Amino acid sequence: MASVEALRGTAGKQELFRGLVESAQDAILIKTLDGRITFWNGAAQRLYGYGASEVVGRHIGLLIPPDLKDEEAELLERIGRGERIEHYETRRATSDGRVLDVDVSLWPIRNRRGTISAACSTTRDITGRKKAERELAELYAQQRHIALALRLMGTSEQIPGARAATRYLPSTQGQGVGGDWLDLIDLGAGRVGVIIGDVMGRGLDAAVVMGQLRSAARALALAGTPPCELIQTLDTFTRGLPEQFVTCTYLEADPAQGEVTACSAGHLPVWLVAPDATVSALPVPTGIPLGVGGVPHQEVRLPLRAGTTLVLYTDGLVETPYSDIDAQLDLLTTTLAKVFAGAEGLEDAADQIMHAILPDTAAYSDDVTLLLVGFPTALLDTATADLAGEASSVPEGRHFLLRTLRTWGLATLADTALLLASELLTNAVCHARGPLTLRVWYSPRELGVEVTDRSTTPRPRARIADDAEESGRGLMLVEALADAWGTRAETVGKTVWFTLLTASVHTAATALTG
Template identity: 55%
Template sequence: FPVEISLSPLETADGLLVSAAVRDVSERKAAEARITELAALVESSQDAILAKTLDGRITYWNTAAQRLYGYTSEEAVGQHVSLLATPERKDEITQLLERLRQGEKIEHFETLRVTSTGAMLDVDVTLWPTRDAVGTVVGACAIVRDVSDRKRAEAELTELYRQQKHIALTLQRSLMGTPPAIPGLAAASRYRPATQGAGVGGDWFDLIPLGAGRVGILIGDVMGRGLEAASVMGQLRSAAHALAKTGMQPRQLMQALDAVVDDLDVPDQLVTCCYLVIAPDAGSVTLCSAGHLPTLVATPGDGVRRLPAPVNAPLGVGDILYQQSSAAIPPGAALVLYTDGLVETPGSDIEYQIDKLTTVLDDAFKLSGGLEEAADRVLAALLPDSDGHDDDVTLLLAQLPAAPLDIARTELPATASAVSAGRSFVVETLAAWGCAHRADDVRLLVSEVLTNAVQHAEGPVALHLRRTASELAVEVSDLSPQLPQPRLATQDEESGRGLVLVDTLADSWGVRPEEQGKTIWFAVRL
């Protein structure tokens, strides 16, 4: 083992003596070797390492610090560490030194530093105080790592993610479409994409004018997230819109949509959907829900309640016979439809959230601020953290149109006399309503439609007139399920021209299947 020997001469009476002191220096040698080893490690480190006094003067500067900042050890040692800070970050240096003076260790502090050439660096700095033998803080050390490449990569990834999300949301909004403004139907909608993950989802809604004052309202939610869900949503929305325009009953539309989902090349795809048809003249709403959340209805003076509806399985389950229901809804009442992103939150009971939504709506409508303000209040109450929801959210508020100004109805037998009786009823009714200027066109149209009903349908035949401020709608209903088909008649045919005439003279017309029979309707502008 290594020793240290000290020799000392001594004069004695017996002559000159030499004393020897032998000391074991193994621990000291080991410590010196360790210090040398650590110094070599510090000097060869790929991270910049520097030491400084508590007043900020640099006392040590390794080779990596020279490579990083461009200053040699001779140029840096003795300089104030603020040499490395940008002018606007000088106060940051002062604050860091104060924290070190208090004995605090600072880990992975990311900031900007400047090199000898003026270049800017993104750096990750870890600082810790150094102490003397009695534990007093006497200085500080710092390990500095250049993270500029990482920062650039993060910025590029963030921008790429932003672009991809923008593309996805643009695609989704394109697939979702913009519902048309429907005269007489006030509506307010809100859509919020998820702030976590891909953002894009499968929510959609639609407002569909069905003619003769009727309006269809659709809302749906494709289970899952991402472009696949948005793609399925787009296909279903287009199919649902086209099917609804045929005038089919809500339960029939759900049956057809279930077949569409089954045909999609997406295994185990489930979709919740709700379709309502508003009939203002009848003061009713017909509803079919495929596993969707309950529709709420806010009635003036009567608060907010759930609209009763049969419980049906979601679309995609298959082999389901969908059921619908009708409810009386007064003019001016508002329907509230939404997707689960609004009320389904982790750790919260969905029934409680729906009750909360009901309470918020009740308060909002009592303040009479309108649909837009009510929609804002709902989102503020149920989504207070606008940046923290992990599912897309759709909210739709639709206020039922006002009741028609006038309604007239009569029932006729399926005989030839019904045509002349129907014409007389129309002329008399329009004269009473002050609409005699349209009587000739309407009488001719009614004559054609009633003739078809008498010739091809089963009685009795119902004739229904409805007048609003801008439109007159006429409906002829019978018990035959056979729907008329427009066609071009040849020169020697007696029939085939009636619906062509209706299409020419009426501003709009259509046919809708009923639970029993069908209804042919047309409308003319007043």
């Protein structure tokens, strides 16, 4: 009697188990180790479209897409070794030819002797989830492409008289590309504008703000805006943007004068690497980030030794969740000294710096930007004459310029240079306040002529003069005959300059002497 009750109890448990399996939401099937299906629940029928009578006794290959046949053999082999396989994502075919993305869990079934004789699997349709993941990945990729395009828009030019190496690594998290930007700007007259900035955050929003600031900064720099005024203008611009935190540093380097003018808005320090690999910080007041307002930014003018390299970067290079920022800055300065003691050019130096600060990692939580800018190892030839603010200064300046050009072997440029210099000097005498300074400089690439006055009147602009006007044509001549010209504000007064290319002069001289 007891044995009958035991059998009834066992049968009841089996019926309960079968009921639970049949009511399960996941497809459940059992298969032998050679892949023959021995059990098939109702959810499996709803998922695959086959009834139990159609599949029991048939091989599991019925459900496997052709390109995954080898996968099933590998899974059964792992089950035969006693492995349990959790949440294995793969694909399975249905009776009507559709291919589903599925999540499969498998585990071995042992007989009474403990030997593995079969495998049980539960399968869940994740086609909708995988589609959503793909669409999200495509959206991220699209936004990343747009953000990267905004960052690369107007790629920095190569500046005559300056060498540069840049490195940029977009974040590997989220939408990747963020708000880091850098720019090198040919300001003319041998001067170079250098800017680096960081809009906090990542993705399209940060990249759009970055693109706006980069374009605005370049336009202001090309218009001759001094560093402090440029930063203050960007500060005003940024205040109109919602919840933006932006740091930025702008420098104007004048290798011929041997000086650099700089202004910082809360950005990390700029490092100077001397020709002997000595590293020091450019002593620029840090200031407050753009958009904060209330505190004026400070501009400083500092010496720039020949052969110096400027090192600029964003916080992604030196900030990590696991290290102190001061320790990382110390590591950077130590690395710079070591690298520049033996690097073969700026590109090699940039590679070594990146490897030393961010060794052997492909994951970056923030954008990483590095900019190295080097200047010639020798100053340009220069000559300067101080002149009174009166009419006699025009012929005096012409004579000084002619003697200088003959000394430098540039007499072939004399006619054009003298004509344009006369126009600049005449404008300064007529419309500005003396005394005047005539500065001439020379490089293998170009000749520069600059006239500085002490006037605070607006900087001159080329315009089309009316037929009845006797003046107004001087700057049109400069516009037509100079290779480049422009104006810039000084601490007191302004400078108007033009340049003429000298490469053709050297080519002709070489041909005559050759």
